[in-house]
Each structure stands twice: as C-alpha cells, then as structure tokens.
Amino acid sequence: MFMRFDIFTLFPAIFESPLQESILKRAIESGLIDVRLHNIRDYATDKHHITDDYPYGGGGGMVMKPEPIFAAVETVLGMANARFAWRMQNAENGVRSAIQKRQSEIPIILLTPQGRVFDQGLARELAQHDRIALICGRYEGVDERVREHLVTDEISIGDYVLTGGELAALIVIDAVARLRPGALGDPGATADDSHAEGLLEYPHYTRPPEFRGWRVPDVLLSGHHAEIDRWRRQQSLRRTARRRPDLLSRIFLTPEERQWIERLADESGAT
Ligand code: ADE
Numbered sequence: 001m002f003m004r005f006d007i008f009t010l011f012p013a014i015f016e017s018p019l020q021e022s023i024l025k026r027a028i029e030s031g032l033i034d035v036r037l038h039n040i041r042d043y044a045t046d047k048h049h050i051t052d053d054y055p056y057g058g059g060g061g062m063v064m065k066p067e068p069i070f071a072a073v074e075t076v077l078g079m080a081n082a083r084f085a086w087r088m089q090n091a092e093n094g095v096r097s098a099i100q101k102r103q104s105e106i107p108i109i110l111l112t113p114q115g116r117v118f119d120q121g122l123a124r125e126l127a128q129h130d131r132i133a134l135i136c137g138r139y140e141g142v143d144e145r146v147r148e149h150l151v152t153d154e155i156s157i158g159d160y161v162l163t164g165g166e167l168a169a170l171i172v173i174d175a176v177a178r179l180r181p182g183a184l185g186d187p188g189a190t191a192d193d194s195h196a197e198g199l200l201e202y203p204h205y206t207r208p209p210e211f212r213g214w215r216v217p218d219v220l221l222s223g224h225h226a227e228i229d230r231w232r233r234q235q236s237l238r239r240t241a242r243r244r245p246d247l248l249s250r251i252f253l254t255p256e257e258r259q260w261i262e263r264l265a266d267e268s269g270a271t
Contacts, residue, residue, distance in 0.1 A: 061140030111165030113156030136165030198251035
C-alpha cells in the first residue's frame, strides 16, 4: 500500500531535489510513496494572489492569511476530512492528537516551532497512515484560525527557528517514508537504527580491517554472532549513556545492563 503526502507550501521548488535522489526517489518511482505539492498561492482568489498580510495589533513581520490555506486544504483533501479536523479541534478538553485517535482520518499537520517535537516515535505513528497532509508556514506565522479550525496536529522538528516549514516537512517525509515497508529494500533495515529501540546505534566498520594503523575491533572479525550482538548492545548502551543519558530513563534495560552503565559512569571521555 502506498503512502501519499500532500504538501501545502508557497515554495514547492524547495522540495524538488531532495525528492529526486536516492531512497526517496526510488520510493516514489516504485510507487511506495506519492508526494503531491500544492502551491498555496494558487488558491488565493484576489488579482495579485496575496497570501500574507500585516498582523492585527501591529508588530513586525507578516502573517499568512487563512483563506488560501483553507481553500487549498479543503479542495485537495475534500470537505469531509476538513470538517473532521474541525470537530477534533473543538472536542471537549481540546483534543489535539488526531494522529493517535483516528488512524483512518488524514492528519493535517502544521509545521511550526510551537508543535510537538518530532522524534522516531512520532515518525512511526505517522507511518501507520496511508495519507498525511503537511502545511508549511512562512513569515511570522499563520493566522491562528488555521491552527484552531483546520489542522489536527502541529509538529516542530526541534527547538530552533527555520525560515519556513518546508525543510521541516522534508525531514518528516524522509523519516516517515523510510519506515514504510519496502522503502529500504531489507525488511529489517530499520530495526537497529539509532532511536529505534530508544538507544543510539553501535559503531559500524567496513573494509579494510586496518586503515592508517586503526584496526577494526577484533570481535567484529571473529565470526561469533552472539559475541558480536553482545558487543554491539554494550556499545549502544555506552554511547547512549555518554551522549544522551536522557534517553536511558525511557527504555527497558535489564538489571545487569543498568549495573553495567553505572560502572561506566566512572570511566571518562566520550566515544
Ligand atoms: N518552521 C520554523 N521553524 C520550525 C521548526 N523548528 N519546526 C517545524 N517547522 C518550523
């Protein structure tokens, strides 16, 4: 089953080259994913196709107008889904995560630094859908009525501010597309990824076995699969403990692994 991404943007050309290389290119060519670009400007009905305006109340910057965004999304997704999104937004206690609540509906996601921070768990949630819509904000932001009455979810790719949501949308497409069955060729290819199990990935080596005097760890050349697995697990734990200790509190570790990590705390230096 292919997955469709509908992208709403003022700058569709930004998407061109990243979608024309490597794995995303192949996924598109083989029909695993379909990325449709919709220029919000095409849905502005005034003579000059204006998509932004001054903020009420003053202050710097421009704000994206609601009409072209609503028109674009409603035209492309159809009114049924747009109305559903409105209901979700107005549900009691401000239900925000339609992504989880209704897998069958199309999430309408606004890329914004104010959104839920994107991570591997959210990529996996999105990869469950056969269709998602991504709205790329620009300028100082979008009219609040887009957030309130059109979008079902807001996603940020991190705590920094980009010039617009386009690069963020590409990151979401990339992370989600590679999780779709068949995208990477090997069905198990994503199992060992950093973050797949909540840990950073172990180090990788390839030939030659010695390069400028730096040797590949003997265990990897030994052919002992159980020992290799053990070494990789320990390397993952060590890296995570040193670089991202915040991740360790969120995952299941055996008591032995916890003890091992505590002993590591005495060692110094990052790997
Ligand atoms: N638009 C601007 N900054 C962003 C961010 N950090 N994530 C998603 N969209 C954005």
